[in-house]
Amino acid sequence: NAGVTQTPKFQVLKTGQSMTLQCAQDMNHEYMSWYRQDPGMGLRLIHYSVGAGITDQGEVPNGYNVSRSTTEDFPLRLLSAAPSQTSVYFCASSYCWDKCEQYFGPGTRLTVT
Amino acid sequence: GIQVEQSPPDLILQEGANSTLRCNFSDSVNNLQWFHQNPWGQLINLFYIPSGTKQNGRLSATTVATERYSLLYISSSQTTDSGVYFCAVDGGSSNTGKLIFGQGTTLQVKP
Numbered sequence: 001n002a003g004v005t006q007t008p009k010f011q012v013l014k015t016g017q018s019m020t021l022q023c024a025q026d027m028n029h030e031y032m033s034w035y036r037q038d039p040g041m042g043l044r045l046i047h048y049s050v051g052a053g054i055t056d057q058g059e060v061p062n063g064y065n066v067s068r069s070t071t072e073d074f075p076l077r078l079l080s081a082a083p084s085q086t087s088v089y090f091c092a093s094s095y096c097w098d099k100c101e102q103y104f105g106p107g108t109r110l111t112v113t
Numbered sequence: 114g115i116q117v118e119q120s121p122p123d124l125i126l127q128e129g130a131n132s133t134l135r136c137n138f139s140d141s142v143n144n145l146q147w148f149h150q151n152p153w154g155q156l157i158n159l160f161y162i163p164s165g166t167k168q169n170g171r172l173s174a175t176t177v178a179t180e181r182y183s184l185l186y187i188s189s190s191q192t193t194d195s196g197v198y199f200c201a202v203d204g205g206s207s208n209t210g211k212l213i214f215g216q217g218t219t220l221q222v223k224p
Binding site: 030031032033035036040041042043044045048050058059087090092093096099100101102103104106111 | 114117118143144146148154155156158161201203209210211212213214215216217
């Protein structure tokens with residue numbers, strides 16, 4: 001299993017540009033989430049999904065869109081990038097049955113100039 | 114919403130020393146996990162421990178759910194233990210896969 005994969009690893013955008021961060025998992029996990037990590041801080045939840053076709057907002061959803069058309073994929077779209085969105089973005093997946101361990105991708109480092 | 118506080122924020126140890134990291138949370142939880150973020154940024158799952166005690170090699174964790182805290186013990190620390198340790202909880206009525214993270218404890222182990 002590849003686990004949770006994210007592309008790209010690095011990205012530089014200009015203010016106002018849009019882009020999609022890709023996330024995929026091959027573990028048939030029902031739950032997927034997007035977090036952002038800013039320097040010296042913990043991770044903050046942007047959006048999450050409890051299954052294909054179902055998404056909901058986390059703590060910091062403004063400026064981001066998500067969709068979940070398949071179990072495997074959970075892309076994060078930045079509609080109009082702003083310098084405040086400069087961060088490291090992590091995607092995670094989990095299968096919650098007897099326990100609910102969350103597994104993280106390697107992250108995407110995004111810089112908005 | 115639920116608050117998660119970790120202490121200490123920073124910790125410097127000599128190789129071979131033991132340490133205890135603490136995580137306090139403000140409400141009942143149905144999911145608590147400890148993660149290690151290595152110097153390359155990768156987040157590694159250490160323990161899923163909403164209650165009770167678990168051990169994995171030199172690491173162990175205890176969660177006292179009724180008192181709303183969890184402890185991570187690192188014994189005989191090694192330089193490879195360096196990094197940031199996060200506690201994260203899911204405070205929803207059932208497991209939803211969305212975690213609230215503490216600010217982390219940055220550990221530096223010196224040779």
